[in-house]
Amino acid sequence: MEHIKDPSIYRNPVILQSEDLTKYILETAVYPREPQPLKELREATRNHPWGFIATLPDAGQLITLLLKLLNPKKTIEVGVFTGYSLLLTALNIPDDGKITAIDIDRKAYEVGLPVIKKAGVEHKINFIESPALPILDKLLEDPANEGSFDFAFIDADKESYVNYHERLIKLVKIGGLLVYDNTLWGGRVSWPEDKVPPHARPGRDAAIEFNKKITKDSRVEFALTSVGDGLNICRRIA
DSSP: TTOEEEEEEGGGOTSSHHHHHHHHHIIIIIIGHHHHHHHHHHHHHSTTTTTGGSSSSHHHHHHHHHHHHHHOSSSEEOOTSSSSHHHHHHHHHHHOOOOEEEOOOOHHHHHHHHHHHHOOOGGGEEEEEEHHHHHHHHTSSSSSGOOEEEEEOOOOOOOHHHHHHHHHHHHHHEEEEEEEEEOOOGGGGSGGGGSSOOGHHHHHHHHHHHHHHHHHTTTTTEEEEETTTTEEEEOEEE
């Protein structure tokens, strides 16, 4: 990504199609309740050239509620970036809980690492710098890992979501949650193809394919929501 001169062209539109409404939601309901460590990490990410790809704080608020309801102890995260979603997960699992966090870019993770350390939750995180599929396959080589994770959060390359799902559905236990980010791709999943900028089409097409797959997947019950940039929240039932 470092070779791209203007990363901002990859920013998705506001999904609610209203900057004012988005600002109202954030300022009224999200920012006042956002824990201080998450505020600090969001600020630390602000000046990163790709800062706009971080998990949106309204999505983070919903994920926090899901974590509190689920009370997971063993989680997995595919796609970390600077660690906003990773930190909120670490803040909401027990002190002896563990997160397997996979990302190809440790440099981005290190932007948020000082905040994670300050929050006292680094010991919960096993960060692995690697493409995700080889790590997921490696985990599945050990039968003890099947059905051993309580929660998974996925915010990585959209073209691989279908492949991630096929592995993660085996790793997450029945009754566990899998949460996929960016599944509405700034609302572009509903746009006519000729209206979608060429650089956005691969992600948009991947999101459409993934959402269709989940709709047909009898192993999960799910909700496709317009929170953040679109969260597809799946509960494994088989």
